[in-house]
Amino acid sequence: MLKNSKIIPILITAFFLFLFLTVEPVLARDSEESAFRTERINALVLVLVFSAAVLLYTRWAKQGKTLFVRKIPGIDAVEEAVGRATEMGKPVLFIPGLQELDDIETIAAISILGRVARITAQYETPLLVPVRYPLVLAAGQEVVEQAYTELGKRDAYNRDIVRYVAGEQMAFTSTVNGMMMRERPAANIFMGAFFAESLLLAETGNAAGSIQIAGTARPEQLPFFIAACDYTLMGEELYAASSYLSKEPLMLGGLKGQDFIKIIIVILILIGVILVSFNVGGWYYKLFEMA
Amino acid sequence: MRTTVPVVIAFLSGLVLAVSIFFRPDKTIIGQLEPELLVWVTIIGGFTLFLGAVSITRVNFNAVQRRKKGWGYSLLTLISVFVMALPSLLPSTWSPLFGDAEGSIYDWLFQYLDKPMMATMFGMLAFYIASAAYRAFRARSAEATILLLTATLVMLWRVPMGEAFLRSIHTALPEWINTYVMNGVNMAVQRGIIIGAALGAASMSLRIILGIERTYMGKG
Structure with a gap:
């Protein structure tokens, strides 16, 4: 059986071969308008530079190079929150957002759920995970079951830890609010995509006296979480949480690559600001326009 | 096998969607794959609705059976689920009360409850x-x-009476709030968060596509 590391290069080669075979005949037949969207070449360059940076840092991490990642108090607080729940004998409530599984924020939330489930399994702390979509239910059940099995706590696993509660936004919110007031979880963890219900959930949790950790990439919901929660992961911290909790160098390499690109973007913004200030930035601005 | 197959599927799906935005849908197969794959997601999502129905029934039925705390709410949930779903699944040719058209039980419950x-x-x-x-x-x-003062100014600016009050202090004050607070400081911070989040999402996608991040399927 081939290992994943060997399969990936083979798949990349096969994919580009397929691409070449399907695109080339079209290009030869119709040379007036290219099958490739040349107007998006700037985005392709950014994708390639970004991928190269992430892969390079991942490779360095693999080779054992020490990578510094700043402390993120919100993620460190997850273990503390589960510990508090264990001491109090109360459950931990984890909400993986209100979006479908095709949303990257939900995938990030499911990854964090896997890490949280490992901690709750270790301490045998009850875990409650209400979800809004059946696909998230299936993924959540798989992740939690795997975490309990890997820690040898298969007996403590209950299929209803992850449960479908409602498909409607406000029906979901009222069910979860009721759950908070009846079960009084010691810790509420909100991770993923949230909308108008963010404050309804976080304020109810606050009233129930739970320690609350939230994480979302939606800037319009961040003020609500900051006002009502003890810790808030902002934007990119949500995506970093899983890697940070894993403490695996390979995963942390991706975060460093991301930081490198951020520095490049800051430099590009500064150059843009200077050029536009001197009224000579038209050509520079056009470089970043995408059709 | 349980790890390799999902990694391969994630790799191919991710790569196809990432590459397809660079090709015209009317000229290449690869360009047409993006909308096609998104239709697949919708179809799979439809099938999994059954899983949701099973989960909600099992959890609430257990709560009622064991008389758990708040079991009355669970009973109400079970009744609501079936009273809403069953008549809508029956063909409207049997009775105008069935199906989901106007005047049906489903429509009445949806509109008025x-x-x-x-x-x-x-x-x-x-x-x-x-x-x-x-x-x-x-x-x-x-x-x-600072937050209190800024919020007070923005709230005043957002209501007509408040705006009139601000104009009585200085005629250009509402425009200054708009320019420097909302389109200046506020916009800059929001864009910073958005750029960071977009890079985080791209980095995570890359980790998933390459099989480095596998926690979302319970591995790693």
Whole structure:
């Protein structure tokens, strides 16, 4: 059986071969308008530079190079929150957002759920995970079951830890609010995509006296979480949480690559600001326009 | 095998979607794959609705059977699920009360129970905002005081009477708030968060595509 590391290069080669075979005949037949969207070449360059940076840092991490990642108090607080729940004998409530599984924020939330489930399994702390979509239910059940099995706590696993509660936004919110007031979880963890219900959930949790950790990439919901929660992961911290909790160098390499690109973007913004200030930035601005 | 197959599927799906935006859908197969794959997601999502129905029934049925705390709510949930779902699944040719057309049981329950309840929940948000704002705006530190002053100015600017009051101090004051607070400081911070989040999402996608990040399927 081939290992994943060997399969990936083979798949990349096969994919580009397929691409070449399907695109080339079209290009030869119709040379007036290219099958490739040349107007998006700037985005392709950014994708390639970004991928190269992430892969390079991942490779360095693999080779054992020490990578510094700043402390993120919100993620460190997850273990503390589960510990508090264990001491109090109360459950931990984890909400993986209100979006479908095709949303990257939900995938990030499911990854964090896997890490949280490992901690709750270790301490045998009850875990409650209400979800809004059946696909998230299936993924959540798989992740939690795997975490309990890997820690040898298969007996403590209950299929209803992850449960479908409602498909409607406000029906979901009222069910979860009721759950908070009846079960009084010691810790509420909100991770993923949230909308108008963010404050309804976080304020109810606050009233129930739970320690609350939230994480979302939606800037319009961040003020609500900051006002009502003890810790808030902002934007990119949500995506970093899983890697940070894993403490695996390979995963942390991706975060460093991301930081490198951020520095490049800051430099590009500064150059843009200077050029536009001197009224000579038209050509520079056009470089970043995408059709 | 349990790890390799999902990694391969994630790799191919991710790569196809990432590459397809660079090709014209009318000229290449690869360009047509993006909308096609998104249709697949919708179809799979439809099938999994059955899983949701099973989960909600099992959890609430167990709660009623074992008389768990708040079992009355579970009973109400079970009744609501079936009273709403069953008549809508029956063909409307049997009776105008079946199906989901106007005048059916489903439509009546949706219009006169579901919608008002949703609106009530949404309307309660105003009270939650008031209590959260009270906590956030207490001037306990220099930062909280700046927040309080800025929020007061923005709130005044957003209502006609407040705007008139601001104009009485200086005619250009509302425009200054718009330019420097909303389109300046506020916009800059929001864009910073958005750029960071977009890079985080791209980095995570890359980790998933390459099989480095596998926690979302219970591995690693």
